[in-house]
Structure formats: structure tokens, C-alpha cells
Amino acid sequence: MHNLEPKLFVFLLATFLGLEVIRRVSPLLHTPLMSLTNAISAIAIVAAIQITAGGHSTLSTVLGTIAVTAATINIVGGFLITDRMLKMFRRETRRRD
């Protein structure tokens, strides 16, 4: 593997940073949090694109295309739903009449 060492460092730092940042997220927003991190980790789409577009075999194209589809569902769905949920969190009481 190329550059195992910097990768481990990046992984370690990102994990610690993630723990620190996410610890500060109010429990009020834990559901949108899970939904958002899910969309963000669908960045796996870039790997799926590499495999689909850069692969040599039909197998790579097929598996890659399914992976691109799955990741896109998470990206589109994740961001849309997170925003839908966050829009509902209001400060002011709205009177109904």
C-alpha cells in the first residue's frame, strides 16, 4: 500500500476531530446528525466513480454502477431529509389562528 503512514495519521486526526466536533452537537439534533453524516460518508461515490469509469472489466463497471447508484441515493436523500427536518426546528411559537 502506498503511504500507509500519512493515511493512518489522517484517519486518527479525523477521528479525534470528529469526536470533538460531534460531542458538541445538541441531543436535540441527533437524528439530523445521523442523517447528515450518512450523506457525507456517501462521498464513497468518488471511489465508486473511480471504479466505474476507470475499471478494466465488465465486473467493475457493473459493481461500480450499483455502488454509484447506492451512494447517490444516500447523498440526495440524506441532504434533502436533513434539511426537511431542520426546517421544522423553530424558535417562536406560531399561533394557529
Next chain:
Amino acid sequence: MTNLHSLGSLFAAVDVELNISTNGAVRHLADRDSILVWGSYLIAAALFILSLKWLSHPKTARRGVLAGEIGMALAVIGTLLMYDVVTYNWVLVGIALGSIIGTPMAIWMPMTAVPQRTALSHAFGALAAALVGTAHYFEEVAVPGVPHLDKFTMAILAIEVFLGALTFTGSLIAFGKLQELLPSSIKGLPNQNAINFSLLGVAALLSIWLIFSPTSWIVFLLLIVVSLVFGLCLVIPIGGADMPTVISLLNSYAGLSASLMGFILDNYLLIIAGALDGSSGLILSIVMCKAMNRSFTNVLFGRMEPTSAASSDDIYAGKVKSASPEDVAMLLEGAQRVIVVPGYGLAVAQAQHVVRELATILEEHGCTVEYAIHPVAGRMPGHMNVLLAEADVPYEQLKEMEEINPTFPQCDVAIVIGANDVVNPLANTDPTSPIAGMPILNVDKARNVVVVKRSLSPGFAGIPNPLFAADNCLMLFGDGKKALMEVVAALKEG
């Protein structure tokens, strides 16, 4: 100085890797293009971190979503720039298909269905990770001559595919349970734990085999099958009340497998985004376990045994007071401060809107209404907050357990809807109880308590709740939604 040096070599590494990844199938990039690609990744990584930072407060949270979206768009465009136009037809097919499936799901899905959609998206994420790992493996193995997969790469690839595959089937089962396609608690096989450990052992052995003989592709396929089965076995016996923990754990696994994919494909952005997702899942799992006073191993490998130490008859006999909706309405009319305690049952009965209606009437009478949210209320972390926000409850009224617990003695009426174990005072008083030490909402300290519940049946822990027999407690028997609608009607008449 060392730091600067590592940082420099990191960027250099990204630069080189982008050119040589996927066996040189990628057209070699001019320096300018290459900077464009890793530059977009670098900005995307920063935006992802900011996105999570801004999510910490409702005021800035939507900005966080926007940052995430921009980061994602940048990274995807940056990646597409790497390839010749002719080769990415299938990529566009995948993106189009994914958008066609994903968009309607996101727009029309009811908020009560968020937990199952989340489980499903863990499944999709894990599927993508497992498929990319598999495709990469066969690409590498297909190249004749010197094996490309060194021991480290193979080990990481094996773990990545293992996690991806087990999270895929595990999340599908979780989805099935939350969508009620499967019964919420299927009894596992008699030796479920032994079977699980054996499967884990087999997966480990197959991985070791692959590390020393990376070209044995049959072993690789076997590893996938074992991992898929392991995922099924792991989640099938886990009951409905443990779903918040299970979803969080699966979230963590999905993130970790995405991160490992980044190791294999030399993609730092993937390593970072996966690590963020993984750490988020880990934090939520810990929060859920603490809130239920259980350990990971206890959730995954053990079930709570119902005890019959104090029989429910002794506790309840002659002491439980049943009230009519009119009684409750009268009690509420005189109240200055009311705390609503919503539980899992409220989500199931979809009673959040009628709760809000009740609160509006009380507020018009000059009464203060607040909501006490236990961390495990609902079917996934934070689910209850979303449901109440949807019912137009302002978020300042949604109080966390630590915040609201000291104020129960100043509360005139606490209304418990569809919650049981999380308000059971035995957790504080009886050290032998299975829920001993579990953090609870101190509802019993309120002046009056109204419990809306179908019957006196025990909650998930399988133990009776002395709260129901307390002097200050009235039971309003019935379906949560219907009972509350009757209370609302009585209040309107009165």
C-alpha cells in the same frame, strides 16, 4: 518542522495517487488538472468538518447542510474531471438512477419513518463500500504477474469488505424490524452467541488466508458470504427497544468501512469523511448505551432477563387509580406548569400532533408546558425531538433529561405518554432491579402524574413500575392518541 514536512508529503501523496490509481486506467493529468482535483477534495474535507460543526446548534444547522452539499458537489465534479468523457456514461446512469430513487423517498417520507430510512441508508452506504472493495479486489487479482495486493492492503481490504457486507445485511434486518416487515424480537437460535462467535472466527481465518494468498478469489467470495450471514445473525435477535443503539452501531461500521475504502483507493477525502461518520456513530452508540445503562456487549450478545422479584400484583394491588379523560381535564385546568413525557409509545401511536394541540390549549390558559426528552425516547437517537418539532413544538420547550429532572418538584402535572421503563423509580431505589442505575426522568417527584397507557403491562425490561401505584399518580387507560383527544375535547367543553 516535522509537521510541515508531513503536511507537504501528504499533499504530494494525494497528487501522485490520483494519477496512478486504478492501474493507470486514468488518463494522466496535467499538473493544473491534478491541482484542480485535489484542491476540490481539500475544500470538500474542510466543508464537511464545518458542516458538522454548524450542525451543533439549530440556528446554524441549515448552513451546515449547505456546506455539506457544496463540499459533495465539489468533490464529485472534481472526480469527474479526472476522466475522459467517453468512460463515464455508466457513472451518469448510476447518478441518474440514484437521484430518481432517492429524491421521492426523501420528499414524501413521513417523519415517523426516519429511523427505517436511516437503517436503509446505512445499508446502501455499506453496499457501496462492499461493492467497491470487491471490484477493486478483482481488478488487482486479474492483473497477471506480480501480485499487486501487499499484505497490508489485503488485510484492510478484507476488513473493509467484512464490515461493508455485515452492515449491509444487518441494516436490512434493522430496516425490516422498524418497518414492521419482521417481528421486532425474533428469538435467536439456542446457541446464537456461539454461532456468532464462530462466524466471526471463520471470517478472521478467511481474512488471514487471503493475506497470505491474496489471489485465492474463492476464499474472498467465501469471506463475503460469511460476512453477510454474520450481519443477519448479529441483528436478528435484537429487540425493538435496542434499535437506537443498533442503528448507531451500524452507522459507525458503515463509516469505518467507507474510511477503509479510502485507505485502499488512496483517497484522503474518503478517509476523513468515513472517520467523521464513524466517530459520529460511535458517540451516538455510547450515548444510547449510557441512557439504557447497558454495555455494547450486553446489547449485542445478551438479552435482559425479566425478573419476577417483586410480582406486579403486590405492587399494584388496590393502589392503582384509574381516571377518566374528564378527571384529567379538570386536573389540567388548575395546573400552572405541565411537563409532557413522551416515549416510544407516542411515536408508535403517532400522537405528537394531538399532544401539541393539548399544549396549545393549556398555554392559552396561562400554563407553562415543557417536554422532557429521555435520550432513548423514540426509535433512534433524537427521534422524539424531530417528531415534536414536526408537530410545531418550539425547540426551547424540548428539555434534556439533566436539565428538566431537578424541576419536577415544581411541576403540577406530568403527563407520561407511552413511556414506562424510563420513568420507573426502581432504577433509583432498587439496586437489585435489572434497570438499577439507569438514568430516568424523575416523574414521581411531580405533584401529580398522569400516565396514558393501554394497560399495566410491563415495558421492555419486563418489570412492574411502582410509579403507577403511587399516591400522586392517575392512570388514563387507552390508546395514547385517542385518550388524549378525549382529554382535549373535555378541556374544550370545560
